[in-house]
Every structure is written in C-alpha cells, then in structure tokens.
Amino acid sequence: MENKKGPDAPLFSLSVVLIGAGNLATALGEALFGAGISVLQVYSRTQESAELLAKRLRVPCVTRLEEVNKQADIYMVSLKDDAFVNLVPEITAIRPEALFVHTAGSIPIDIWEGHCRNYGVFYPLQTFRKRREVDIRTTPEYIEADRPETYAVLERLGKELSGKVRRADSAQRAALHLAAVFACNFTNYMYVAADRILGEHHLPFEVLLPLIEETARKVTYLDPVEAQTGPAVRQDTGIMDKHLRLLKNHPDLQELYQLISQGIYTSKL
Amino acid sequence: MENKKGPDAPLFSLSVVLIGAGNLATALGEALFGAGISVLQVYSRTQESAELLAKRLRVPCVTRLEEVNKQADIYMVSLKDDAFVNLVPEITAIRPEALFVHTAGSIPIDIWEGHCRNYGVFYPLQTFRKRREVDIRTTPEYIEADRPETYAVLERLGKELSGKVRRADSAQRAALHLAAVFACNFTNYMYVAADRILGEHHLPFEVLLPLIEETARKVTYLDPVEAQTGPAVRQDTGIMDKHLRLLKNHPDLQELYQLISQGIYTSKL
Numbered sequence: 001m002e003n004k005k006g007p008d009a010p011l012f013s014l015s016v017v018l019i020g021a022g023n024l025a026t027a028l029g030e031a032l033f034g035a036g037i038s039v040l041q042v043y044s045r046t047q048e049s050a051e052l053l054a055k056r057l058r059v060p061c062v063t064r065l066e067e068v069n070k071q072a073d074i075y076m077v078s079l080k081d082d083a084f085v086n087l088v089p090e091i092t093a094i095r096p097e098a099l100f101v102h103t104a105g106s107i108p109i110d111i112w113e114g115h116c117r118n119y120g121v122f123y124p125l126q127t128f129r130k131r132r133e134v135d136i137r138t139t140p141e142y143i144e145a146d147r148p149e150t151y152a153v154l155e156r157l158g159k160e161l162s163g164k165v166r167r168a169d170s171a172q173r174a175a176l177h178l179a180a181v182f183a184c185n186f187t188n189y190m191y192v193a194a195d196r197i198l199g200e201h202h203l204p205f206e207v208l209l210p211l212i213e214e215t216a217r218k219v220t221y222l223d224p225v226e227a228q229t230g231p232a233v234r235q236d237t238g239i240m241d242k243h244l245r246l247l248k249n250h251p252d253l254q255e256l257y258q259l260i261s262q263g264i265y266t267s268k269l
Numbered sequence: 270m271e272n273k274k275g276p277d278a279p280l281f282s283l284s285v286v287l288i289g290a291g292n293l294a295t296a297l298g299e300a301l302f303g304a305g306i307s308v309l310q311v312y313s314r315t316q317e318s319a320e321l322l323a324k325r326l327r328v329p330c331v332t333r334l335e336e337v338n339k340q341a342d343i344y345m346v347s348l349k350d351d352a353f354v355n356l357v358p359e360i361t362a363i364r365p366e367a368l369f370v371h372t373a374g375s376i377p378i379d380i381w382e383g384h385c386r387n388y389g390v391f392y393p394l395q396t397f398r399k400r401r402e403v404d405i406r407t408t409p410e411y412i413e414a415d416r417p418e419t420y421a422v423l424e425r426l427g428k429e430l431s432g433k434v435r436r437a438d439s440a441q442r443a444a445l446h447l448a449a450v451f452a453c454n455f456t457n458y459m460y461v462a463a464d465r466i467l468g469e470h471h472l473p474f475e476v477l478l479p480l481i482e483e484t485a486r487k488v489t490y491l492d493p494v495e496a497q498t499g500p501a502v503r504q505d506t507g508i509m510d511k512h513l514r515l516l517k518n519h520p521d522l523q524e525l526y527q528l529i530s531q532g533i534y535t536s537k538l
Contacts, residue, residue: 023498082507106508126480127487127498138479166476175470178512179463182522183477184484185499186529190456192493192536194448201444207435208452209489210407211395215453216485218396220478224461229292229396230454238351239375243447252532253451259528260455263521267461 012160014073014099014153018042019091021049024103025078026056027128028161031136033057035160041069045083052130070095074157076122078103085111092116099150105177108170109144120145120154123173124162127184136161142168142176193253197246225267232261233268281429283342283368283422287311288360290318293372294347295325296397297430300405302326304429310338314352321399339364343426345391346371354380361385368419374446377439378413389414389423392442393431396453405430411437411445462522466515494536501530502537 016032018025021044032039033056042061044050054061062068065087068075077084077091081104092100092115099118102111105125112119126139141158143165145151151167158165168176191212195205218227231239240261247254285301287294290313301308302325311330313319323330331337334356337344346353346360350373361369361384368387371380374394381388395408410427412434414420420436427434437445460481464474487496500508509530516523 080503081505085507106511125476127483129487129491129496129498132487132490134483140476140479168472172470172472174511174515175466175472176476177508178515179466179472179477180480181499181512181526182459182466183463184480185497185501185533186462186525187456187459187481187484188488188493188497188499189529189533189536190451190459191488192497193455193532194452195493197444197448197451201441203437203441203444203448205488205493207394207409207445208448210409211449211453212456212485212488214396214403215456216481218398218401219457219460219474219481221401222398224457224464224474227398228454228457228461229398230450230457232454234349236350238354239446242375242443243450246443246447252528252535256455256528256532257450259521259525260458263462263525264454264458266521267458 012037012156014038014157015040015071016074016076017069017072018053018076018078019068020044020078021046021053021061022078022080023128023130024124025076026053026130027126027134027136028076028078028103028124029053029057030133031161037157037160040072043068065090065094068094072098074099074101074153076101076103081107088112088115099153101154105180106174108174109146110170112146118146118150120150121170121173122154122158123168123176125176125180127180137163140164140166142166142173144169144173193256196250196253228264228268230264232264235265281306281425283307283426284309284340285343285345286338286341286363287322287345287347288337289313289347290315290322290330291347291349292397292399293393294345295322295399296395296403296405297345297347297372297393298322298326299402300430306426306429309341312337334359334363337363341367343368343370343422347373350376357381357384368422370423374449375443377443378415379439381415387415387419389419390439390442391423391427392437392445394445394449396449406432409433409435411435411442413438413442462525465519465522497533497537499533501533504534 015038017040018029039057039059042054047063050061050063096116100116101120101122103122109121121144123142124139139162141162143154284307286309287298308326308328311323316332319330365385369385370389370391372391374392378390390413392411393408408431410431412423
C-alpha cells in the first residue's frame with residue numbers, strides 16, 4: 001500500500017467507533033487513545049456507561065445504534081455475547097463497507113459472514129475492570145481475519161497497542177477463553193473461598209497475598225503440574241479429613257474441596 | 270533478661286536442630302542460615318534429603334533420631350503430619366528440657382502437651398519448593414506458644430527471619446492453612462486445568478501468564494468477591510454452555526466448571 005503520509009503521521013491512521021462501553025471496551029478505548037489512534041465515538045445502550053467512557057476518551061457518545069457515526073473505518077464491538085449475536089445485522093448496517101471486529105473469546109469469526117465485506121476478531125487475553133489500568137502492552141492480542149488484507153490491518157492495529165500480537169483461529173480462541181476462565185475467574189473464586197474461611201476466624205484476606213503472589217510466580221518457571229503442592233498431592237488424608245470437618249458449615253466448599261483434591265491426585269498419576 | 274553478649278553478638282543466640290528436610294524445612298534452614306542463626310544439624314529419615322539440606326547449610330546430618338544432637342536449644346520439626354504425630358515421644362526424648370516447635374498449619378499446639386516442658390508452633394504462611402528461593406522476609410510467620418516466655422523466644426526468632434510475625438491460636442492456624450489450600454494449591458490446580466485445555470489446541474501455557482499475574486494483583490486492592498469477572502458472574506449461559514461442550518472429553522473438568530460457576534453465581538447474591 002502506498003503511504004501518502006509524512007514521516008510524522010501516525011502509523012495507524014484508521015478511525016474507530018467503539019460499540020460497547022464495558023470493562024473490555026474501556027480498556028481498549030484507553031489503549032487506542034493512549035496510542036494516538038482516532039476514536040470517533042462511543043456507543044452503549046446505557047447512557048451512564050456511554051458517558052463515562054466517552055468522557056475519558058474526550059469523544060461524543062450515543063445510546064441508539066441509528067445514531068452511530070457512519071464515517072468510521074473500523075467498528076470495534078465489545079458487547080455481552082447474547083446481545084451482540086442479535087445485533088449483528090443492525091451493527092453491520094451502519095456502514096456495510098467498513099471493517100467490523102469483535103473482541104469476544106467465544107464467538108467464532110463467521111458470525112459476521114454474509115453481513116459485511118470486511119471482518120475479523122481482536123481478542124485481548126486479559127481481565128479488565130473499568131477502574132483499573134492494565135498494561136495492555138504486555139497483554140497478548142489474538143487476531144483472526146476474513147482474509148490476509150484484513151489481517152494485516154488488524155495486526156498493525158494490534159502492534160500499536162501491544163508488543164504481543166498473535167494469530168488464533170476461532171477454535172483456538174475458544175480454547176484460550178475457556179482456559180482463561182479457569183486461570184482467572186475460577187482462580188479468583190478460590191480467593192473468594194479462602195476469604196470466607198478466614199472471615200469466620202476474623203483473619204484479614206491480605207495475609208494470603210504473599211502466598212498468592214508466589215503461587216502465580218511459580219508457574220512462570222515450572223509447569224503447573226510440577227508446581228503442585230499441598231495435602232492432596234501428598235495424599236495426606238489426615239489433613240484432608242481435618243479440612244473437610246472444618247468446612248462442615250459450608251457443604252458447597254466441602255464438595256469443591258473433594259472434587260479438586262481428587263483432580264490434583266489424578267493429575268499426578 | 271540480662272544481656273551478657275557484646276554489641277556485635279547476634280541478637281538471637283540460641284541453636285537449632287532441624288527435624289525434617291522437606292520443602293518447608295529447607296526454606297526455614299536457609300532463612301536461619303541467612304540470618305546467621307546457628308543450625309547444629311539436620312535430621313531426615315532419608316539420606317538423600319538429609320544430605321542435600323545439610324550441605325546447603327554446611328552442617329552435619331543424621332538419618333536416625335537416636336543420633337540427633339542433644340545440645341540444641343530449639344528442635345524445629347517439619348515432618349509430614351502423619352509421621353510427626355507418631356514421632357512426638359521420640360523427638361521430645363532427645364532433650365526434654367529443650368524448646369520444641371513444629372511448623373505445621375493443621376496440627377494443634379497441644380500435640381506437645383505432656384511430652385516436653387517448652388513448646389510452640391512456628392508456621393510460615395507460604396508455599397515452598399526446595400529449588401526455589403522464596404523471600405521469607407515478606408512471609409507472615411504465625412506463632413503460638415505454651416506460655417509468654419516461650420512466645421517471646423519464638424517472636425524474636427521470627428523477627429530475625431521475617432518482618433511479619435503474628436500471633437495465631439491453633440484454630441486460627443487451621444483456618445489459615447485451609448484458606449491457603451484454596452488460595453495456593455487449588456489455584457494451582459486451576460492453572461493445571463487451563464494448561465490441559467491449551468495443550469489440546471497446541472497453545473503454550475505461558476500465554477496465560479499476564480492474565481494470571483493480573484488476577485493475583487487485582488485482589489491486592491479489591492475484595493475477591495468484588496474482583497470476580499467472567500461468564501458465571503454475568504450468568505452468560507450462552508458462553509457457559511459452549512464451554513461445557515468444549516469440555517465434553519473431560520467429565521472431571523465439566524463437573525468442576527459447573528460447581529465453581531454455581532459458587533460464583535451464589536457468592537454474588
């Protein structure tokens with residue numbers, strides 16, 4: 001492609017409209033803003049979310065799809081999966097010749113097929129919250145596209161945001177998302193369970209932070225199976241029985257304790 | 270207490286014998302060694318473990334309790350729980366007037382009662398591996414003792430090793446240990462499960478490391494319940510059904526997925 005810009009022009013000069021204003025849209029919007037990429041507008045069904053993100057990015061916002069700016073090069077969609085699937089026809093009708101990208105781990109690329117000419121997926125493998133800045137430069141961005149030309153555009157966009165742009169097809173992305181549910185959402189639930197146990201004994205959660213940090217650090221240099229410690233892997237049934245008795249008022253955690261201990265034991269065989 | 274030492278004498282001048290040479294004994298031994306505390310000897314039933322740790326600490330080792338040095342002020346016991354409980358009479362017979370300390374989260378202090386005159390518990394809340402140096406200065410050390418004089422000795426020992434010495438009775442320590450199983454051992458099993466899922470799609474575990482790091486970091490400033498994200502907390506049943514189908518060849522992980530998702534949903538109610 002011929003480059004008509006001068007040497008000081010931004011590397012990525014396409015303009016973006018954000019469809020959605022949740023945790024992920026917020027993180028992406030701020031990353032785009034930080035990289036100097038032109039965000040034209042924010043759409044969200046709820047006024048409050050739309051305004052919050054639009055204010056941060058210093059752009060206008062709308063709450064109806066009919067009002068979305070029709071001049072953008074890229075429409076980047078980060079909506080809750082169920083809502084998104086139903087809105088594909090309306091979203092692509094905004095400007096059918098534009099590039100449409102969704103950011104969901106578990107939605108295949110072919111959701112766009114037959115609705116628009118240029119499409120792809122841009123999936124950051126990270127956990128986001130609106131009020132927390134995450135370093136998107138260390139976040140792997142997984143890209144999929146309808147054809148090489150679209151891939152090149154998304155790869156360039158990805159490189160503006162992150163040092164870690166990778167290719168994943170829809171099956172791989174679904175596996176990444178499922179693995180992320182275990183490594184992030186389910187891990188966090190282990191913290192929730194630990195917090196409940198400590199709370200009963202008036203102990204603060206923060207006493208676990210050095211342990212949590214070390215547990216996360218261990219798997220940076222050991223396979224998770226090799227990093228496994230604790231009574232279940234040693235089959236220390238004395239301790240495990242004590243723990244189950246301690247959980248007598250929490251049948252849900254008892255069941256979880258048994259199921260995970262069994263899994264730990266089996267994974268070592 | 271009168272201080273007969275000169276200003277350059279070490280603050281803590283009592284000598285220690287280590288009974289056990291596993292992950293925890295190794296971490297403690299190295300911390301004692303690093304703090305300039307006199308370790309006289311290492312005991313382990315297995316020659317290889319005994320030698321490995323003794324060599325690191327530059328002290329002799331023995332593999333039979335009858336051969337343990339009878340001159341130590343403190344005998345610090347880090348054995349597998351079942352083995353330890355049976356050996357209490359033999360261990361305390363080494364030198365009944367010494368101070369006996371065990372390091373197990375789930376064994377109450379009264380295991381020592383009737384066997385020796387001075388006893389306590391010294392429990393570091395951390396995960397250890399022999400080949401990995403953990404910063405024990407950031408590890409909380411939980412102390413319990415038979416009486417204030419013993420507590421003072423253990424507190425002083427603890428402060429030589431860590432900036433975070435705390436008091437916990439046996440019930441609190443059992444809760445700490447159980448909470449640690451969830452926050453460390455079970456969390457690691459979530460990493461194991463994620464690794465299995467990725468492996469099937471020929472994706473390396475390391476792609477999850479930024480996510481794992483952020484998940485651990487989030488709970489340094491948010492309550493775990495507040496930090497919860499993912500399809501279960503949003504009750505995004507479309508994604509959850511897809512995930513269960515992806516796990517069709519792993520009935521164990523399917524069951525775990527359902528149980529944890531239910532727990533996440535309930536904990537938000």
